[in-house]
Amino acid sequence: MRTYRLKQLGSVDGLVLQEEDVPEPKSTEIVMRVRAMSVNRRDAFIVNGAYPLPSQPNVVPLSDGAGEVVALGSAVTRFKVGDRVIGSYWPRWRDGRLTPDLGDQLGCTIDGMLTEYAVLDEQWAVAVSEHLSWEEAATLTCAGVTAWSAVVGSEAAHPGQTVLTLGTGGVAIFALQFAKMMGCTVIASTSRPAKAEKLRALGADHVIDYAAIPNWAETVRELTDGRGVDLIVETGGPKTIGQSLAAAGLYGHIVLLSVIDAEGNGLALPGQVYSRTMATLSRVFVGSRARLEAMCAAIGAHRMRPVIDRVFPFAEGREAYRYFMRGDLFGKVVIQGA
Amino acid sequence: MRTYRLKQLGSVDGLVLQEEDVPEPKSTEIVMRVRAMSVNRRDAFIVNGAYPLPSQPNVVPLSDGAGEVVALGSAVTRFKVGDRVIGSYWPRWRDGRLTPDLGDQLGCTIDGMLTEYAVLDEQWAVAVSEHLSWEEAATLTCAGVTAWSAVVGSEAAHPGQTVLTLGTGGVAIFALQFAKMMGCTVIASTSRPAKAEKLRALGADHVIDYAAIPNWAETVRELTDGRGVDLIVETGGPKTIGQSLAAAGLYGHIVLLSVIDAEGNGLALPGQVYSRTMATLSRVFVGSRARLEAMCAAIGAHRMRPVIDRVFPFAEGREAYRYFMRGDLFGKVVIQGA
Amino acid sequence: MRTYRLKQLGSVDGLVLQEEDVPEPKSTEIVMRVRAMSVNRRDAFIVNGAYPLPSQPNVVPLSDGAGEVVALGSAVTRFKVGDRVIGSYWPRWRDGRLTPDLGDQLGCTIDGMLTEYAVLDEQWAVAVSEHLSWEEAATLTCAGVTAWSAVVGSEAAHPGQTVLTLGTGGVAIFALQFAKMMGCTVIASTSRPAKAEKLRALGADHVIDYAAIPNWAETVRELTDGRGVDLIVETGGPKTIGQSLAAAGLYGHIVLLSVIDAEGNGLALPGQVYSRTMATLSRVFVGSRARLEAMCAAIGAHRMRPVIDRVFPFAEGREAYRYFMRGDLFGKVVIQGA
Amino acid sequence: MRTYRLKQLGSVDGLVLQEEDVPEPKSTEIVMRVRAMSVNRRDAFIVNGAYPLPSQPNVVPLSDGAGEVVALGSAVTRFKVGDRVIGSYWPRWRDGRLTPDLGDQLGCTIDGMLTEYAVLDEQWAVAVSEHLSWEEAATLTCAGVTAWSAVVGSEAAHPGQTVLTLGTGGVAIFALQFAKMMGCTVIASTSRPAKAEKLRALGADHVIDYAAIPNWAETVRELTDGRGVDLIVETGGPKTIGQSLAAAGLYGHIVLLSVIDAEGNGLALPGQVYSRTMATLSRVFVGSRARLEAMCAAIGAHRMRPVIDRVFPFAEGREAYRYFMRGDLFGKVVIQGA
Numbered sequence A, B, C, D: 001m002r003t004y005r006l007k008q009l010g011s012v013d014g015l016v017l018q019e020e021d022v023p024e025p026k027s028t029e030i031v032m033r034v035r036a037m038s039v040n041r042r043d044a045f046i047v048n049g050a051y052p053l054p055s056q057p058n059v060v061p062l063s064d065g066a067g068e069v070v071a072l073g074s075a076v077t078r079f080k081v082g083d084r085v086i087g088s089y090w091p092r093w094r095d096g097r098l099t100p101d102l103g104d105q106l107g108c109t110i111d112g113m114l115t116e117y118a119v120l121d122e123q124w125a126v127a128v129s130e131h132l133s134w135e136e137a138a139t140l141t142c143a144g145v146t147a148w149s150a151v152v153g154s155e156a157a158h159p160g161q162t163v164l165t166l167g168t169g170g171v172a173i174f175a176l177q178f179a180k181m182m183g184c185t186v187i188a189s190t191s192r193p194a195k196a197e198k199l200r201a202l203g204a205d206h207v208i209d210y211a212a213i214p215n216w217a218e219t220v221r222e223l224t225d226g227r228g229v230d231l232i233v234e235t236g237g238p239k240t241i242g243q244s245l246a247a248a249g250l251y252g253h254i255v256l257l258s259v260i261d262a263e264g265n266g267l268a269l270p271g272q273v274y275s276r277t278m279a280t281l282s283r284v285f286v287g288s289r290a291r292l293e294a295m296c297a298a299i300g301a302h303r304m305r306p307v308i309d310r311v312f313p314f315a316e317g318r319e320a321y322r323y324f325m326r327g328d329l330f331g332k333v334v335i336q337g338a
Helices: A041-048 A140-151 A170-181 A193-201 A216-223 A241-247 A289-302 A314-326 B041-048 B140-151 B170-181 B193-201 B216-223 B241-247 B289-302 B314-326 C041-048 C140-151 C170-181 C193-201 C216-223 C241-247 C289-302 C314-326 D041-048 D140-151 D170-181 D193-201 D216-223 D241-247 D289-302 D314-326
Strands: A002-006 A015-019 A029-039 A064-072 A084-087 A117-121 A125-127 A162-165 A185-189 A206-208 A229-234 A248-256 A267-269 A280-283 A308-312 A332-336 B002-006 B015-019 B029-039 B064-072 B084-087 B117-121 B125-127 B162-165 B185-189 B206-208 B229-234 B248-256 B267-269 B280-283 B308-312 B332-336 C002-006 C015-019 C029-039 C064-072 C084-087 C117-121 C125-127 C162-165 C185-189 C206-208 C229-234 C248-256 C267-269 C280-283 C308-312 C332-336 D002-006 D015-019 D029-039 D064-072 D084-087 D117-121 D125-127 D162-165 D185-189 D206-208 D229-234 D248-256 D267-269 D280-283 D308-312 D332-336
Touching: A015 A314, A029 A084, A029 A314, A041 A314, A064 A117, A064 A140, A084 A140, A125 A289, A140 A170, A140 A229, A140 A289, A162 A170, A170 A185, A170 A229, A170 A289, A185 A216, A193 A206, A206 A216, A216 A241, A229 A241, A241 A248, A241 A267, A308 A314, A314 A332, B015 B314, B029 B084, B029 B314, B041 B314, B064 B117, B064 B140, B084 B140, B125 B289, B140 B170, B140 B229, B140 B289, B162 B170, B170 B185, B170 B229, B170 B289, B185 B216, B193 B206, B206 B216, B216 B241, B229 B241, B241 B248, B241 B267, B308 B314, B314 B332, C015 C314, C029 C084, C029 C314, C041 C314, C064 C117, C064 C140, C084 C140, C125 C289, C140 C170, C140 C229, C140 C289, C162 C170, C170 C185, C170 C229, C170 C289, C185 C216, C193 C206, C206 C216, C216 C241, C229 C241, C241 C248, C241 C267, C308 C314, C314 C332, D015 D314, D029 D084, D029 D314, D041 D314, D064 D117, D064 D140, D084 D140, D125 D289, D140 D170, D140 D229, D140 D289, D162 D170, D170 D185, D170 D229, D170 D289, D185 D216, D193 D206, D206 D216, D216 D241, D229 D241, D241 D248, D241 D267, D308 D314, D314 D332
Parallel strands: A162 A185, A162 A229, A185 A206, A229 A248, A248 A280, A308 A332, B162 B185, B162 B229, B185 B206, B229 B248, B248 B280, B308 B332, C162 C185, C162 C229, C185 C206, C229 C248, C248 C280, C308 C332, D162 D185, D162 D229, D185 D206, D229 D248, D248 D280, D308 D332
Antiparallel strands: A002 A015, A029 A064, A029 A117, A029 A332, A064 A084, A084 A125, A267 D267, A280 D280, B002 B015, B029 B064, B029 B117, B029 B332, B064 B084, B084 B125, B267 C267, B280 C280, C002 C015, C029 C064, C029 C117, C029 C332, C064 C084, C084 C125, D002 D015, D029 D064, D029 D117, D029 D332, D064 D084, D084 D125
């Protein structure tokens, strides 16, 4: 079988495609034929050697992959051959709180999905809805659960409340979709008119051109009768946090997905703004398997379709990374299985 | 002006229509021309003298009414003449928890809405969305907020979860509408095929005929792959609690709207059933003004339309009560303003 | 080694003491020399064949046991030889919510602690504070975590609030201790003057003689200036629920530990009482390993000492059960290790 | 009577003591003979003209004051002459969430406590425990409730968890006292050995010398076995937030009391640190009357004694401000009533 391994940190060139034996499942393991994978920001950090969690030498990258079960260890009870599954980002984190001993991540400290066949403990995988294509199913593990945790999280937003999303990356678009699914009003943002149309088609109630309006927080306040928004899925980081804080309602909740930029800058919270609000800032690190399962149940019930920007063939895995890194996306970058 | 007053407890015959002077607003008061009212179960209890909270002698009944502001006290700041408003069930309960000193109720301890003109402190009223007719707006104060508290409450249900509603009364139908607005799957129930169709038209994913299937909890479990439902809006009371408990999921939440029946029976929780579940039972007493405002924001954002069973003219107020008391409704019983 | 096994359901006579080989630990397992065990109500139900979860044939009973690690599987990382440990009631339930696949219980579906040596997966055990004797450490797994879940739970009580405990069984006394540790006011109850003294010595602010005052809910209301209590650890069941409901404050929380009595009666909730309160009823099934760890941290920080009623030698395991079943205890019934 | 009024913003010299008539209570008002007052950081900001909320011209400053009721309006029901009361910081905010229309503050937009007699609507005052001296009772309204909201808040810390307090100002010491009352382990910090002793006497489990150890976050982690603390009452602001973030546990909660310093700097969150933690940052603005009442109940139940640094006579009100502004306090700065 063909497998990518991260032979050297620093750039996408460290990703090497090689031949390996198809793995055999041990007792509680399953082997999955990976039909599609997707790239996330953390995968770019990992190849660049800039991810906080050191990756295992020669790791098979990518947390996100969907495929069918093709072989079972003798003790497997959760799946049968032919089941459609995806992996869980933190395979050992079942529910409740993350603890240090549960810190393994697919595609980082343990082998991930950029391979023809992946082997997983059966507890690391969950079933996905039949209505999803392989490519769609391959988008859920990281960006999907991150957005789910941010929007549904422990204290869900509710109809009549307003959610703000930033840009058109994978997490932002999932956040828009989940927020609409939950009956919230959504203000989305993009600098491209063509993307604005697509955001509206996905249900965005308002779309702001953040490039045309540097002080877009004011626009957000106007759109909310001066109140500010209830929830911000803050995918921007140091460049946007000032406006986000200004756009938050009195009890607004800002979920931070990015707290450091490529130059190492952290978040600066403008004092004049923050002294006038009770906004809460919290972080999300993807989520547990229970969160993944809850999200899959919702996606199945709503027959929701993830948004894919572009699909690359397996042989062009490195190009998929490079395309992802250039940014200017609308949804997820997917790689087809070998 | 014409006003109904409850001259004698015991039956609807105690309701007397009489002529009175149009009230003048004091400092912080507004006068509201009541364009429509609606009847709730508590109103039936009040005329029958069976309500736990003693009503004021000769009270103007009904908590629910919608109308326009026609006069303002000198210190009013929240409203202007012409504003469309409804009253808050517990006028003094603004937010947070109910306390004994906030225990006044419109149409019970203080004069309510079955009148041509009602006078309210400006803090007791909230604005309603323009998209609602007077009749629709008049359904929200009691049944609407009760359902909102039950479904959205402090710990909201989320997409992928299942909500069970019982019957087709005002609260049950609002609960169905709010649960769908929030992206939940809804199992509704009725014994009438014609009503089943209407429930489906309102978005119910499944409708159970509880009369045909006495052990309908089993059907609910089948519809949820054996898991049981996440939230039950328990409008039934002593007759249904056994099945409801059996229909609840392991961490199910049963919101009790009715804990005593006309004969004074309370709830009996079957031990064998309850010993196998972690279900929580909680109560709801309508809700605060903050809840009412949150619900109105959601109804406005979704342009949701309340469901009305039948509208009576003002002169037939007693007939409206009697019709309500016969049951077998689909939505709210409304009375038009004088 | 000597081991008790439950050879026949129906009575304590089904417990048979026999000789077995000392177990060898597999890869991730530890062997624990059990120095002390304790009996819980569920253990009595199990020997009587009245427990909702069927026990494994010939199971080694008891969930509660404390001892030292004497042997390690090759892959063990959490413990070393000599560590002092106890087991987790639901060994597979780590954190978050219980799910059906996590339903194994020590001393029921898998072998428990009434034995000289117990073998556990290392994930099933947690370390206990050095300040505890073996006998004290052996009281925590079931009754301790049950009380911790009830009192600290997901929404902790706080100083200035009042907690009511019923009687002097293991859970009630732990609940009293935890509630005092959290700064709550505690109303305890017993029918025995000598026990009342001991409850006061443990910190109870008030002690009610429930036998002398059948309508003790009224006394509770007097002690709380008419408000009722904030939290009731309802260890009583069908016989006490009526008074408990009457003793609960407007937003009181009643945690149900017993929802069925020996005759199969469930809980009857008096309608007149329940119609005047917003009290919530919830259930607790012991708790996850995360709860056990949180409780152990608190016990260690406070150097709290569990209360033991009586200690039996290992050879008198059946007598310990019988003594427990007679009731009239003050704290836990413990069995010393072989 | 004698009253201080803030005649000019910019410095303490703007505070002018003058003679006025003793106020008469209107319908729902009480007149309170103020026996003691205390100074808070916001009072310093107000006299300096640096408070975000503009103060009323010639306002009587200070939110904090305790005294006895000496006269009642005709409609007063909550109090009688002789009752011991304090005011609520946001007099109109009863419970639940703060909204813009509830934004009045005692001693800022409405007259406060630096006066011989204060007149308050009866809803703006609460009773205080008999065990407190006037001076002690006068410390609770602002700093007490702020600390209570931070420590007990909506999601209380629990025994076994660790709380970090910074310095020895009023809020920090109240936070230490409440955290101990709740059974938490407390790490306090100060640069003065004499204060360290006093902190230990108040129950601090550990005291860190933050001046001697610039990287004190590391010390906090050592004291918590590497885990970091569960709750930080962040009274420091821009100068301490970096260390606080580094000291927070994986799910730590940092309650921000100060988000801007005298030079207008906001908080800078170090990216490398924040990218490794899930810590939540939230803000507290004192709290509602319901919070004040809950805190008073706890203080009464525990007969807790607030800590006073120094008491000034009424005539030396300006000196009290200046002393407060110099800092280096241990507890509250109090002014005796006229």
